[in-house]
Amino acid sequence: MPVFRNFGKEELTLRNLTLSVFGAMLPSTLVLILGFFAILHSWLNAFAEMMRFADRMFYKDWWNSTSFSNYYRTWNVVVHDWLYTYIYKDSINVLGFKKRGPGMLSTFLISAVAHEYVLILTFRFFYPALFLMFAGVGCKYLIIAVHFYTY
Structure with a gap:
């Protein structure tokens, strides 16, 4: 990830750490939501449909x-x-x-x-x-x- 490109190469300061953490928040939140949708919604519903499983409360x-x-x-x-x-x-x-x-x-x-x-x-x-x-x-x-x- 470009945010962590220079991480470890330069001195670790509170400013650099804060910028890295805040720079990774949006992408990590998007990955969490997309992973939730892909696994707990789409993937499990596809298997439930193939197996004719009626209760779909995932x-x-x-x-x-x-x-x-x-x-x-x-x-x-x-x-x-x-x-x-x-x-x-x-x-x-x-x-x-x-x-x-x-x-x-x-x-x-x-x-x-x-x-x-x-x-x-x-x-x-x-x-x-x-x-x-x-x-x-x-x-x-x-x-x-x-x-x-x-x-």
């Missing part, structure tokens, strides 16, 4: 989310339902967690590892930004939820 109104928990539930309903059914509920039932905290933590960590693994295979490099985003937000939400439900 995402809900994530753009109206007011919290991270609501965003994670509505952004990708397919992944959320799979994580809830096979990771969260199984970690509570099989591993015997009595409280929601360890189940939520294991779900966020497994989701973060799986997403980072897909990025490693796709882009052929390891940059744990998505892992930190998923695990960090998940752990923050976990701390807030545990604090809220214990008092």
Whole structure:
């Protein structure tokens, strides 16, 4: 990307870092929206049409989310339902967690590892930004939820 052409060749200052970050915001937002449309809308609807799958709720109104928990539930309903059914509920039932905290933590960590693994295979490099985003937000939400439900 032209914004990062001289990144690493010149001295790293707050001005250069800020210009690089703000220069990458619009293209990265466009890639996010186009990726959302391509994968969660077009691709999954095409497979649902070929397989004659009637329920086509792949995402809900994530753009109206007011919290991270609501965003994670509505952004990708397919992944959320799979994580809830096979990771969260199984970690509570099989591993015997009595409280929601360890189940939520294991779900966020497994989701973060799986997403980072897909990025490693796709882009052929390891940059744990998505892992930190998923695990960090998940752990923050976990701390807030545990604090809220214990008092």
